[in-house]
Amino acid sequence: MSVNNDKTVTHLLELPNELFPDLLIYLSAGEILKAFLELSERNSRLASLIAPFLSYLNLSHESNFWLTTRLPKFREIIYSACVTTRQLLYLRDLPSLETLKVVEIHSTYDLDTALQLVGTRSPKLYSLKLNFTSKRDVYHLNNNFDIPLEEFDLSLQCFFIPTGSMIYSLRHLTLRVNTMRDLFQLGQQLPMIESLLAYVNGSGYWTCESMEPFNSFTVISPHLKRVGLYSRGSIPFGYESGYRHEFEYFEKFVHNCSSSLEYLILSLILPSRPNASTIFHSTKIIDGDRLEQGIIAVLPHLKKFEFYFQLELPVKSIEKYQNSFASELWRQRCIVIDYSVSGILGDCDRWDVEGVGRWLQSLKHINKDYTTSFLTHGVNGYLLINSVDDEVLRDVGVSTVLHRRVILKAIDELKQKSSS
Known part of the structure; x- marks a missing residue:
């Protein structure tokens, strides 16, 4: 403490230890390093006081020079870090690093090599999370690195096969797989x-002719308590049909999970109609029963079941479908429900442009690119039923005569079923 012009000045190093947490809690780890690094190098007491606040470092905005000159001085006490792919190569020997988050990933090119290098230099690393720049793109990460991770989160956007x-x-894994067979594997x-x-990515209508190859399947882990299966999400309009999978595969997987499963999420796009294609095995609607x-x-032992289904039903079936969730079990169990359902056939004149697009995608023997043209021209259900004829189809880009005939025949069928 010093006195200057009748003012009392207290120096930082004269403060009691108890006040430092109240000061440092408002600063990020990077700000603490920048403010106190040089001073702490000369004062062991200050170094010990700021050390607990440096366990997590967000380095994503730091320069390469800072990473190579400043970071190594605290390498022994950094337990968690957030970096970009560019900065991975500058993580020099962090022996205490346990968790790592990689952000702003534009490409996975050479990412596996960089991760292998980090794993070699950080023997305690057990948790890795990848955040991708684009939320709609799909990525693939080579498995050319061997890190004994316990937690690996690829944000449901990246294909990966553990080896x-x-x-x-591995105890916690979030990833993307190509087919149901990969999921069972x-x-x-x-x-x-x-x-x-x-x-589960939409690789066309991938399926087996029977469920027999999966009859002997059993999840090997007796510790499995949480499962989330997805086949929807950020799906570009017009591509929904490629992401639909037969529900029986998901049902088979869940059946053979450990009986100790406590949390289950099913977020799926289901076939437009139970009998839409012969490749599907079941014609029973996926309802509450x-x-x-x-x-x-x-x-x-299930404690929480969240399901989000997107499906379409005949109008006459909607009420029955909704009533199937009115039992005592659905009212009492801790279950979150979102069963989005829209009518087909009976109320086609009320379809929006996306509903028309889905209907168009379901037609066989025509160019699926017509969906985009219908969307651009704003063809909704009312216009489809009341205004679309051969001339209109030519105007929206359906140049092939046979394709126009297929579409017009399908429209006539819609009108007949609507009237009935």
Whole structure:
């Protein structure tokens, strides 16, 4: 403490230890380093006081020079960091690093090589999260690195196949898979997994002729408590049909999860109509009764079931579908429900332009690019039923005579079913 012109001045290093947490809590780790780094190098007491506030460092906005000159001085006490892909190469020997978040990922090119280098230099690393710049793009990460991670989050946007020591270390995994077969393979090869969130990509109408190849499937991990299965999300308009999967596959996977499963999420786009195609095995609507008998009944420890289904039903079936969720079980259990349903056929004149697009996508033997043209011209259900004829189809870009005939025939069928 010093006195200057009748004013009392207290120096930072003269403050009691108890006040430092109240000061440092308002600063980020990067700000603390910039403000106190040089001073702490000369004062061991200050270094020990700021150390707990440096356990997590957001380095994503720091320069390469700062990373190479400043960061190494605190490398022993950094337990968690957030970096960009550019900065991965500057993480020099962080022996205490346990969790790492990589942000602003534009491309996965050479990302596996950089991650392998980080894993070699950070032997305690157990948690890795990848955040991608675009929320609509899909990525692929090569498995050319072997880090015994316990938690690996690829934000449901990135394809990845665990290999090596990661197979036996993973406990929490979030990723994207190409097909249902890949999902079943994951369940059979991760013995310690506790939480699995997987987005099943739409690889066309991938399916098997029968469920027989999966009859012997069993999830290998007895620790599995949380499962999330997705086949929807940020799907560009006009591509929904490529993301629809037969519900029986998801049902089979859940059936063979550990009976200790406590949390389940199903976020799915289901076929437009139960009998829309012969490749689907079941014609039973996925309603409350089927979910109760086929999902909840086989999971005695289930605490929370969230499901978000997008499907279309004949108008006459909607009320019955909604009533199937009125039982005592659905009222009492801790279950979040969003069963989006829209009528088909009976109220086609009330379709919006996207509803018309989905209907157009369901037609066979025509160019799927017509969907975009219909959308551009604002063709909704009312216009489809009352105004679209051969001349209009030519105006919206349907140049092939056979395609126009297919569409006009399908419109006539809509009118007949609406009137009936």
